[in-house]
Amino acid sequence: MTTLQIVFLIIAAITLVSACLVVMTRKIMHAALWLVLSLMGVAMVYATLQSGFYAVVQVLVYIGAISTLIIFAVMMTRNVMEDVGPQSNRGWGLALVGSLILFAGTSAILLTWDKAQTVLQEIPAVNGENIQMLGLALVDPMGFLIPFEVASVLLLAALVAAIFLTADIKRSRS
Amino acid sequence: MLSNWLYIGIFMVVSLFLPAAAIFIAGLLAPKKPNAIKNATYECGMETVGDSWIQFKAQYYVFALVFLVFDIETVFLFPWAVAYNQMTLFGVLEAIVFILILLGALIYAWRKGALEWH
Amino acid sequence: MTFWSDPDGFLANWLIHLLAGIGIPAGVAQAIGFALGAAILATGSLLFVLFLIWLERKMIGRVQDRLGPNRLGPWGIFQSVADMLKIFTKEYITPSGADKVPYNLSPILTVAAVLMVWAVVPLAITVYGVNLNVGLLYIIAVGSLGEMGILMAGWGSNNKYALLGAFRAAAQLISYEVPMVLSLLIPVMLSGSLSMTQIVVKQDIWYVLYTPLAALIFLITSIAEVGRAPFDLTEAESELVAGFNIEYSGLKFGMFFVADFLHSFTISLLVAVIFLGGWRGPGAETYPLLGFVYLVIKTSLVNSFIIIERASLPRFRIDQMMDFTWKVLTPVILILVVVTALLEKTLVMAGALAWVRTGIMFVVNIAILLIADTVVRRHLARRPRPDVRGKERPVARPENFFSQPGSGA
Known part of the structure; x- marks a missing residue:
């Protein structure tokens, strides 16, 4: 395993965990802040792919503008403190199966696609x-x-x- | 190329670490004597009424939206500006059309009173 | 390669050889070198803040006909060191009901966002943290992290004033970011690169001569981004107690203070690098340290201007401030970008020399500035002044000292 792969795994873990926390946390403001961290993780993935322009644009647009917009929108709502209701509805099992099928399908396509790269390509x-x-x-x-x-x-x-x-x-x- | 981003990553860690370390050291040196009055929310001596997390007006949201539109515009314009010297007059005119449409957007927002701070 | 022609590369080489001598592979040695370089640059700029605070207090003191700090050391230069030692031993008061993680993370993030700008700024021909090909956009992107820090401070403090201050600050930051980013388009157009190093290298003629209006707008909007007078509404003591940092104490408050001073110096540095030729000057290519001296002189001049301007101007009202960016700066810079793009292309196609183009663009810039100024003045003259007198209030004069409104006395 190369250093780059270890770095990628750390970044991916940060992105995924904070993305899960966005939907799992009960305070809506915390969800917005976790979203910022998740978007930052995506920006770091772009940086490891040598795509500097997209990395800075991700921070500039998604963190600088869209997250600010979301936080302003959060402050316009009345119940900013805490949501006390149940966090899932009856259909959660179906949603789980659906997302697992989607994940498996995407992975299968990427693994068998001959144009998919696992080695970093130099950008022209x-x-x-x-x-x-x-x-x-x-x-x-x-x-x-x-x-x-x-x-x-x-x-x-x-x-x-x-x-x-x-x-x-x-x-x-x- | 990649070592550039490694440097940025290390710089980010270092620049987060330095203030964190300073605050941590100061926390060790400083006295800790909290009490209820000291920890109360500071409102010039008045007692706080109700929840601190108040509802804001829609004005902030409008400004954030207008900003978002212009932010995305600049993201398109920066690659254009980098390639400006290699470009023909036609390429420049296209970007000017792009900018003028957004100037129109600004004037629209202006005329509709979205840029007034109430 | 000697120390005098390439100090940065010389030291890096020396370090890698030293580490290779004790059996550390080149890749790890490079990472260690990066970490050391980053630590030196960041610590250096943080310690530099002590000097900046002293300088600002001294200069504002002189403007206001005071002496400023004058007790500790020559000209009171050690005053900020004493202040720093004192603030290190101050107690942290965490308000009850605060949201702990955002509350504590906010001062760290605010300082880090300013420090990270220094990673891409070229200090001399070979001395820079990193030559990033998107350096300019990186600087703007990092600025938006600082905005997150302010929003987190306002949210985490559990205080209405802090929240209100943070939201006003955020509204101000995003509004002034629009003309700031647009004004940077012109240097990018001229240099054909987003890399800070390239922008300096291409600046045979300082861009402030080519486009003085863009430089002016960049300076104004940068001051607004820092939240300095006359744009210091975020810390309007009279309206918001202290703004977003009201609930902070000890070094946590000190960190906002450090971030503020460092940010104001950083924008002076950016103005010097982007518009005043950075390290360029006679002999700077052969002796990088000389280039560093030029950069320090240029930056100090801009920084002195910002300090004196802070001491001279009164504060805007928030609606005036919003009007200024959306209805004056943004349309003007959009028009300037359009005019510059058209004129520069036509002049290059006509084969005009660089100095001729600079002269024409200088005149055009000044013309646009004067037209904009005239239009704004006419508009303000036509608008009726709002009557803010309201009802009669007691005036503190000796003869009505005890009188109350409505008592008839």
Whole structure:
């Protein structure tokens, strides 16, 4: 077992345990904080895969923006303290079987897929800069130009929807 | 490449460890004499009324949403900026369209009063 | 390779050879070297805070026509050492009902988030923690960890003021992050890299000359990110008692203090590296230590500006502060990015020399600044001033000293 594999196992353990705690903890604020740790673990997985850009973007967007948004949303709810009800419903056995089947299926596909890599591949780069290639692909008509422009429209739509919803809250309060 | 991230990882551990160690040492040196009055929530001498974890207004949430939109925008714009020197004028114009759409989003939020702090 | 041409690499080589001599493999030796380097850099910057606190107290003292600390040592320079020894022996008061883990983790996380920035900043041509190819985004990402620290402090303290302060602080941080990140687009466009080392290497002409407006906006938003005056609403004593750190005492409070001073120096360092050419200067390529001296001088100048500005300006109101970032800084920087992208591309295609482009961009930047200033002034002049006088209050003058409102006396 190489050092990288040990590091990966530690990171994976942190990510999975905190992901479980997100749904198991009773205080909703603690769930939000565990979610931050879980997302941090994902960022560290990206770092071990040499994908620095995705690692920092994961921290920037998911921890910096989305977690803040979730915490603000948590503080808008009334019952921030503690949930006392049961944490599972009658269908939990079915859900367990379903998720186990999904896990087994995904593992089987990955194990038999001949393109799956277990050795770290060097990311293609022009003199050490793979971000440059990403930037050029974003504005290349043969590349990702349409998704790039659609993304901005999508962001606009998200903003319009968000403002509409919160304006609605204000109106119903007054 | 990977050794860079090893360094960042070690640096993260060290920079978490140093303040933790300082606080731990200070905890050993410091006196510990807690009492109920001393540990009470500090509100300038008033007694606390009700729960501390109060409900917040939706205003904070709106700002976080607008921020999220702009944060994702910058994530798209940084690779573009890195490749700027290799780009044709056409590539630059595409990014400008992208930015102008988001400027439109900002103006919309502005006109709808989402950026007012009440 | 000698010590004078590459001090960092020289010491690292020496260490690896030393460790190899006692039978430690190169990989482990490298990890030990990394840990030592990180520990030295982080401890050095933490101890440097003692000097910064003294400097700030002394400078603000002079601005306010006082002497500042002047008892311990020459010019009172050992005052912060005494303060540090004292705060080490202070009791921790953990408020009843506090959420223990976030409460205790928060000061550690806040300091760590500031320290981690130092990992990617080049201090001289060969002296840097690591040359990360996404260094600039890394710095912004690490900043968002500090925001988590503040939110955890507010949540963990079990105090309404702390919670309110933390949420205001978080709202301020995210709002000012938008123009800050956008203003960094222009240096990235010019240098074609996100690596801090590359940004310095490509800066044959300081970017502050090329784009003074972006540099100004970066400086303003960075000050807001630190929460310094005039953006120090997070510790508005009059409204929120002390903000998010109200329930902290002893060294736990001290850690927020350390993080604050170190952060203000770190943003000066970032301004110096990104916009003022970093270690660049005559002779800095051959003698890295000379480059380090240049960087220290540039950083100190920016830091002095921040301190004097802190002593000079009154505090914003929260709605003014939010208006300033969303309705002034963000539109201006978006327009500046669009104009810069178009103009730079056209000028390069027309074959203009670097100095010509710099001159044109400087004029354009100043023009945008003046137009924005005029528009904002016109708008403020048109807006009716809110009447905040309200009802009559007793005024502390000798003749109505005992009078009460409504008593008719």
